[in-house]
Amino acid sequence: MTVSNRLNHFQTGIFADLTQKRNQLRAQGRETIDLFVGTPDFPTPEHIVRAVSEAASDPANFKYSLLDRPDLLQAVVSYYARRYGVSITPDEVCSVNGSQDGIGHLGLALCNPGDVVLLPDPGYPVFEAGAFLGGAEVYYYQLLAKNAFLPDMTAIPEEVLRRVKYMVVSYPSNPCGAAAPRSMYESLIGYARKYGFWLVNDNAYSDIIFDGREGFSFLSIPGAKEVGVEFFSLSKSFNTTGARISFCIGSQTVVNALKVIRSQYDFGMFTPIQMGAIAALTGPQESISAQRAEYQRRRDALCGGFRAAGWNVPDSQGTMFVWAPIPPQFSNSMAFWNALVDHTGILCTPGPAFGPAGEGYVRFALVRPAEQLAAAARLIGSSGLLEHGSDRA
Numbered sequence: 001m002t003v004s005n006r007l008n009h010f011q012t013g014i015f016a017d018l019t020q021k022r023n024q025l026r027a028q029g030r031e032t033i034d035l036f037v038g039t040p041d042f043p044t045p046e047h048i049v050r051a052v053s054e055a056a057s058d059p060a061n062f063k064y065s066l067l068d069r070p071d072l073l074q075a076v077v078s079y080y081a082r083r084y085g086v087s088i089t090p091d092e093v094c095s096v097n098g099s100q101d102g103i104g105h106l107g108l109a110l111c112n113p114g115d116v117v118l119l120p121d122p123g124y125p126v127f128e129a130g131a132f133l134g135g136a137e138v139y140y141y142q143l144l145a146k147n148a149f150l151p152d153m154t155a156i157p158e159e160v161l162r163r164v165k166y167m168v169v170s171y172p173s174n175p176c177g178a179a180a181p182r183s184m185y186e187s188l189i190g191y192a193r194k195y196g197f198w199l200v201n202d203n204a205y206s207d208i209i210f211d212g213r214e215g216f217s218f219l220s221i222p223g224a225k226e227v228g229v230e231f232f233s234l235s236k237s238f239n240t241t242g243a244r245i246s247f248c249i250g251s252q253t254v255v256n257a258l259k260v261i262r263s264q265y266d267f268g269m270f271t272p273i274q275m276g277a278i279a280a281l282t283g284p285q286e287s288i289s290a291q292r293a294e295y296q297r298r299r300d301a302l303c304g305g306f307r308a309a310g311w312n313v314p315d316s317q318g319t320m321f322v323w324a325p326i327p328p329q330f331s332n333s334m335a336f337w338n339a340l341v342d343h344t345g346i347l348c349t350p351g352p353a354f355g356p357a358g359e360g361y362v363r364f365a366l367v368r369p370a371e372q373l374a375a376a377a378r379l380i381g382s383s384g385l386l387e388h389g390s391d392r393a
């Protein structure tokens with residue numbers, strides 16, 4: 001008896017492996033500093049928790065919800081107008097149980113055999129999962145430091161572009177920490193029109209962006225709605241990762257296709273969670289800018305601390321991550337990752353976990369207070385790793 005060949009595309013998550021490694025180290029009495037998973041350590045705003053718990057105390061809310069509440073859709077419409085200056089209608093919105101769910105099932109909604117999906121390398125793993133589940137072929141476009149971690153469309157062969165069904169982009173970028181200019185989206189919309197593919201923007205970090213940059217919605221770019229959708233997650237802006245709240249917004253064709261697929265395996269977002277989402281979108285927003293400032297302090301503490309210790313790591317422009325080129329005396333990410341754990345107990349994520357172009361990098365998550373991140377950077381400096389540590393002969 002066998003299982004599906006499709007499983008050959010998938011491995012157990014890197015974060016499960018890293019957690020196991022962390023547990024082993026702790027069992028040996030080693031102290032670790034966990035900077036590998038991007039789970040925010042900030043509290044969920046009180047008014048969101050209250051809205052969920054009040055709704056959860058009403059037994060009527062435990063029925064299948066089946067549909068998005070009209071006031072939830074309206075809350076998204078108003079939020080997009082206020083926050084992003086984007087005009088949408090309720091039928092251009094559908095809830096998903098996290099962008100992970102939406103993007104993970106998008107290939108089922110959009111792809112036929114022989115279709116190609118264009119994905120970033122390095123990139124967030126669910127992009128690939130969605131394409132493979134949809135039976136598509138994947139073509140990876142590389143995000144390289146020399147291109148400011150933006151796609152170079154001229155590097156993609158014409159015959160590939162003609163077969164593309166959809167392309168995923170995501171800025172500020174996890175793992176690269178790069179922000180994108182509006183002009184990048186304008187150019188990609190031109191490509192999408194020319195070659196007839198959908199553009200999918202994963203907008204998880206528009207509120208975590210630094211040095212005065214403005215986070216924006218892809219749908220604010222003229223023509224975007226005709227060629228694509230955006231996944232708008234509340235997870236990081238409102239610290240609701242476990243509540244699984246996100247929306248697919250934009251082209252009605254894509255939104256409707258995703259609704260059809262979702263209706264086959266999902267009976268709607270739990271009503272108390274819908275109420276929490278309404279509270280998040282319509283309630284006080286001050287925590288978002290306070291949190292952005294705190295993430296920037298953390299970025300400064302870690303990247304500045306690395307540079308003070310002699311490790312030349314550029315500042316992230318956004319996201320809760322730092323994408324660090326490994327010190328030159330190490331030959332690959334895993335060698336550095338192992339040496340870092342041995343010398344300091346600091347656990348980050350090896351770059352190749354996000355794709356082959358992640359080789360030569362490691363990713364740190366800004367999930368500890370600035371003082372602790374500064375101390376972690378000093379620990380790396382004082383450990384001798386940067387002067388003497390090397391896997392080269």
Ligand SMILES: Cc1ncc(COP(=O)(O)O)c(C=O)c1O
Nearest residue numbers: 098099100124174204233235246
């Ligand atoms: C780029 C990116 N997309 C999507 C997600 C997942 O978002 P959600 O919690 O809405 O599933 C994450 C979470 O870390 C992410 O980094």
